[in-house]
Amino acid sequence: MGTVLVTGGAGSLGKCVAQRLCKEGYTVRVFDLPKMDFTGLEGEEGIEVLRGDITQLTSVQQAVESVSAVIHLAALLPPASEQRRELTFTVNVEGTTRVAEVLKRVNPDAPLVFSSSVSIYGDTTGVKPPVTVGRPQQALDIYAESKITAERSLRQSYPNAVILRISGISVPSIQLPPEVWPFTVDQRIEFIHRDDVVAALCNAVRTERAKGQVFNIAGGVTWQTTGRAYVKDYYDLLGVPIEEACFQKHPGWCDWYDTEESQRVLRYQNTSYQAYLGQLCDEIEKMMQM
């Protein structure tokens, strides 16, 4: 395979994707806004950095030129997406359409992987789990609305695109918790380890039978838990009582997902929830020794 373009490649997920593809022997073109931090990418063998803007046609043309595959991650995410509706649609919808249309002209057979979100299903708490890809879509926020519109647009402009509806991503590092957790105490949640999302994205780009498919991407059965249990595990590791946690009063978009097909095709669920907790433990020990 020739060069793989990773849009949004300097973001936290994009960097991991670029570095993994590079390690696997691919040449990677990382495309992101000039203001982003390209540390760990720039100057690395096999990685080409291109600063630009997905909202600008010439910029996208430059990015897509001579690539043989695209992983499209560039997007405005919450909370920023919720403050600027117009910009969110310009980046998340028009940007996606632009990448697809330019790629269609340059290399119409090239794999295009689009990172969508399970948030497009909205509040599914009243329905029996798991959430399948056929579940009706009902946005709870601007971000989800933009992803629904982008998926629709992509289906028309690039029918062979692989759409990955990615669940909440758990990063194995100690971070300050949100003021309010974005789910209720009893809500079903199924997040996914960051490395497994990276695996899904990288495998999607090279799996022929993934073309034109829509997949839910989540951690699998070991990650299926409830809001309270998930937060309690985290707080227990930090030695903080669960009573300190503040949960949303109304359900968010989280649920348990049907990932049987995505796992069968993409083989990405490699990290169990227990293994993730173990990684967090190691991280805490390291920090305690600082």
Place this chain on the structure above:
Amino acid sequence: MIPKGIENADTIIKSCKLTLAGLDSADAEWKEVLQSVIEIMGDMKTKFFLKTNLAIPITNACRKDATELQSLVEKHDISRFPTVLAGFRDNMEKLLKQAKMDGVIIT
């Protein structure tokens, strides 16, 4: 039960106040540092980080420094005061970094 990090923060504030009271007016620079620490620790007590186990080792180190400064002033033995104060500043900076409050300046 009060988390150990917050308990340590209270001890640090108390020791800094007692040390301040024991210093004479000639020690303006030292007083400024201690005053700054009191303000920072007061602010930090509301942060999530201080409620976690992660805060224990570094706040323990800061507490030891603060109580040592207090003891030096009480014994009127300030020959080691600048060295201990410099160590205290270093540990406070580490604490700020761990609590992700980079950018707060200890004057």
